[in-house]
Amino acid sequence: MILVSVGTQFPFDRLISTVDMWAVENGRTDVMAQTGPSGYTPRALKCFDMMSPDKFRKLQAEAELIVAHAGMGSILTALEFRKPIIIMPRDHTRGEHRNEHQSATAARFENTPGLYVVRDEAQLLDRLNHLSDMVASQGVSRKAPEEFVSRLRAFIEEERPSSRVWTLPWRRNESSAAKR
């Protein structure tokens, strides 16, 4: 199964329609697509606009390939599950996002093994037509690096007197009890 994912905030029909046309031409009936608020009527894709994060994570784990916009969630999850991923950044000049940060993200990950950056529909189609030479991404742990975790933990656990100024009235007894 191939999983297509473009996030939930904005449509990205340039990507959805290209994959759909490719699926029609190649008789692929095993392509699922999370489309967000899309206006496109698919011919071959099995589409849904969104689903709960945990169900979606299961689909990501099952997919043999992920095709996505250059969103951090798609990229990080593909790396965690060691999936090959094709990413096409949204173009803000076409109103596909608020700013150009997806192009920057795509550029930053351009040389990551298993991560294939395509810039437009033609490159996307070309990539889809050469699936056999794609390799899986190198896995990453599901946890942030130890340094980040321990420094954040140190900040959280700093002992300092509570400066909370307001509590719901019926919770006040409870919080003074906790202090004792």
Add this chain to the structure above:
Amino acid sequence: MAVKRLMLVASGGGHWVQLSRLSPAFEGHKALYVTTMEGAEAPSGATPVAVVTDASRSHPASFAVLFAQMIWIIAKFRPDVIVTTGAAPGLVAIQVGKVLGARTVWIDSLANSERMSLSGKLARRYADLWLTQWPHLVEKYPNLSSFGAVL
């Protein structure tokens, strides 16, 4: 060491994935996750998850709803520390939380490699710890720090 009450806030999608990757930092404390996606499960164990509405610049009125939800959740949960990876719900959480006396951490998304996000810039005044995941940005903004990236 005293057990802290931690409120952990992230929108669905990439923000939530990044917050989940930091979950080992919260172990041993009393945590409440807050997100925008119905049906989200906390990254570890039976930690409760509260769902709030999403807000964005395209729907300004949704911020009013979000503020009301955050005031209610914070007054009820009384967090010692609020940690967020963005976006709008995290900003509102640390604005409200700061006023009500919580310590606050803003972690800008890994997606923002060239400049801080808009909500990240607005979060600066309310964040006790203001973080980017891109060390080269630290010198561009006063008070900005980095603990590295979640990847």
